[in-house]
């Protein structure tokens with residue numbers, strides 16, 4: 001069953017901001033890979049899943065053209081590709097399966113320091129440098145703005161200083177690149193994070209089943225990130241207050257304590273981080289012997 005045709009192929013960024021996180025989440029889903037440096041493909045040793053290392057910009061097409069079954073890529077790249085195809089009368093075929101908790105950034109408009117921003121109409125008749133002409137083009141069309149899009153392949157932030165553009169539209173995460181280049185972020189036109197996409201093609205039952213299993217594992221990995229297992233002792237009378245205080249836990253387990261009929265042990269999975277303040281409030285409500293443990297895996 002486990003021959004090459006029956007192995008899922010997942011495209012990940014070869015080397016860049018998304019690479020470590022992508023490999024990390026797959027490792028936490030149980031994937032062990034053998035990968036030599038600069039290799040294009042890494043074979044999964046214990047799952048029927050192989051990785052193809054490519055430039056992030058190539059991932060949408062590799063997946064929609066069914067060269068790869070799955071891909072991990074930023075929404076920014078995906079949306080640019082989708083709109084680019086739409087402008088040529090074609091419909092993008094990749095399907096988004098999950099949004100993942102990494103690669104957060106935003107595509108924003110920025111103006112040189114000292115330039116006044118009076119809303120989108122400030123862009124009228126101006127030149128805007130970007131690597132995302134399709135997403136920017138949609139924004140301009142939505143606001144009925146006629147402006148010139150200067151498409152660059154990188155170093156967008158220096159375009160105003162070089163006199164190539166009046167404004168820029170670029171990815172931002174911390175904002176320090178903008179600040180270092182004396183630019184001010186004025187409006188976000190797209191929020192982005194990494195998504196898992198799949199081919200539009202119906203795959204073999206074996207592959208489809210493995211996609212489902214991978215999704216369950218990804219959901220588990222995402223759930224446990226903030227989750228904690230909390231154990232404490234408490235008088236029965238304090239239980240209503242303690243349940244209120246346990247962050248994001250639905251059904252705590254209540255266990256009688258041998259030899260002390262008025263006291264119980266409470267065990268709960270909290271789907272939010274448990275802070276010192278919460279522990280102090282629980283203690284003030286009558287809890288004792290408090291213990292907080294990390295959760296490694298979870299399957300609902």
Ligand code: PRT
Nearest residue numbers: 016017055056057074103104105171172173174175176177
């Ligand atoms: O070679 P390849 O084409 O694969 O890589 P790449 O150079 O196109 O992409 P890469 O590795 O830089 O980014 C990959 C993806 O990471 C992007 O497509 C986004 O989905 C996501 N991402 C998250 C970011 C950022 N955060 C980000 N900050 N991509 C780029 N940036 C840039 C930003 O434009 C700025 O110039 O990083 C710089 C630092 O940002 P600040 O705001 O923190 O200063």
Ligand code: ZN
Nearest residue numbers: 055056057058
């Ligand atoms: Zn790229």
